Amino acid sequence: MNANSNQSASSEELISSQALIKRDADSVAGTIYRYTDIAFQRGDGVYLYDFEGHRYLDFVSGIATMNVGHCHPQVVDAIRDQAQTLIHGASHVGYLEPYVDLVEALKATAPGDLQSGKAILVNSGSEAVETAIKLARFVTNRPMILAFTDSFHGRSMGALSMTASSTLFRQRLSSLLPGVHHTPYPYCFRCPLKYASPEECDLACVNLVEKALTSVVPPDDLAGIIVEPIAGEGGYIVPPEGFLFALREICDRTGALLIADEVQTGLGRTGKMFAVEHGGIEPDIICLAKALGGGLPLGAALAKSELMDKWPPAAQGTTFGGNPVACRAGLASLEIIQQQELMPHAVEVGEFIQKRFMAAQKEFPMIGDIRGTGLMIGVELVNPDGSPADEIIKAIIKEMGSKGIVLTKCGASAIRIAPPLIISKEQAAEGVDIILSVIGNHQWE
Ligand SMILES: Cc1ncc(COP(=O)(O)O)c(C=O)c1O
Secondary structure, three states: OOOEOOOOOOOOHHHHHHHHHHHHHHHOOOOOOOOOOOOEEEEEEOEEEEOOOOEEEEOOHHHHOOOOOEOOHHHHHHHHHHHOOOOOOOOOOOOOHHHHHHHHHHHHHOOHHHHHOEEEEEOOHHHHHHHHHHHHHHHHOOOEEEEEOOOOOOOOHHHHHHOOOOHHHOOOOOOOOOOEEEEOOOOHHHOOOOOOOHHHHOOHHHHHHHHHHHHOOOHHHEEEEEEOOOEOOOOOEOOOOOHHHHHHHHHHHHOOEEEEEOOOOOOOOOOOOOOHHHHOOOOOEEEEOHHHHEOEOOEEEEEOHHHHOOOOOOOOOOOOOOOHHHHHHHHHHHHHHHHOOHHHHHHHHHHHHHHHHHHHOOOOOOEEEEEEEOOEEEEEEEOOOOOEOOOOHHHHHHHHHHOOEEOEEEOOOEEEEOOOOOOOHHHHHHHHHHHHHHHHHOOOO
16 A cells, blocks of 8 residues: 555554455445445545545545535534534425525526526435426426436436436346437547547537437427536536537427536536536526535435426425535535635646646557546546557556545546545646556556
C-alpha cells in the first residue's frame, strides 16, 4: 500500500479493513460490485480514510454525490440540529418545514417556468425517475416513453425499462415496462452511425428520433422523452450542441413532455446548477437525487405547476421521501454550493484537469478521448485498434486505489472523474499525476 499513512492508526486497527471485507463477503449480497478493495472508515473534505488510516483522494464523490466534500461542518451541523428537532414525520401525515424549504430553494435555482414549479421529494434517483414517468403518463394520458441507449436511469423495474447503458442490468429481466422505445444517444467518439464528427452528421441521432416517430412511436402516443443532459453511467458522454434543443422542439411539436434526468449532472456538478442550462433549454420535469441530500438519501421530481396540479392527492408519495434530516442536509449543501461559488470553481478546475490529460495524450496513447463539463470528466481508455480497453480498465481502477485515489469507471472503458466541487487545483493535479502513473504501468506493448 503506497497511500499516505496516518501514523495514529493503532495496531488493533490494522486488521480492521481486511476483517470488514471478510465479514462483508459472508453476509452482504455478492451482487453489490466494488470498484475498489478499500474499506472506508471516515471522510473529510476531498479525502477518504480506511481503517488503517491510509488516506485516499476521493475522485468520484460517492458517485457524484458529495459535491461539498465529506462531512462538511455546515452539513454536519444541519444534520445534528434537525436530528435533535424532528427526524421523521412522513409527508402524508403532516406538513414539514424542511421539505418546503428545500423545494423552495430548488425552485429558486431552476430554469424558466420551473421556478414556479412544484416538486415531490423521494428517496433515490430511481424513484425520482419513476415519479417523472408516472407523472408524464398520467398528465398526457399517453403510454409511450422515448429513451436513449447508453443512458442510465436507475434499477427499479420502471426506471430500468429506460436504462440502456449495459445489458448487465437487464439480464433475465426482460419484459419490463411496455411502451419504452430507445434510439441511440449521440456518443460522438464512437458514433453509432459511423460519422466522423458531429459537424458532418447534422444531428443524425435526432433524425433517428424523428424516424421512430414515423415508424414505431405514434406521436400522439408519446408521453415523454427522457434524457440525461450528459450520459453518466454510460460513459460521461457529452451530446453535441443542438441535441437537447432538438428534443425540446420535438416535444413541443408532439405534446410530449421533456424529462431531464439530472440525477448525476445536477446541482453544480457541470458548472451550472442544472446541466440543461448548457443546452439553453427548459425541460418539463427534472429528476434529481445524489447530491440533493448532501450525502443522505433524497430524490426529487420538479415539474411545471400546470403538470403537478393535474395529479390528484395520494396518486404519488412515499414514507421517507422528503425526510426532514435529509432535507436539512440538502439545504446546507445547496447553500454551500451557491455561497462558496463552487460552480465557477468546478469549471476552472475541470478545465485544468482536462488540459492536463490532453497534454499527456501523446505520451499515453491509451487515452483515446477526454470529455466532460465542469467536474464531470470522462477519460476513455482504448486498445491499439481503438476499441474500448474494457479488459484492463477494472484492474487499472483497482490499482489506483492502492496508489491512494478512489475512482470508478463509466461506460465500457472510461475513467469517471467526479471529485467533490471543493477540490483545489493542487489536489486535482495530484490526482491526475496518480492516474497517469497508473496508466503508464499499463501502456501498450
Ligand atoms: C442519471 C441517473 N439517473 C438515475 C440514477 C439512479 O439513482 P439511484 O441509484 O439513486 O436510484 C442514477 C444513478 O447512478 C443516475 O446516474
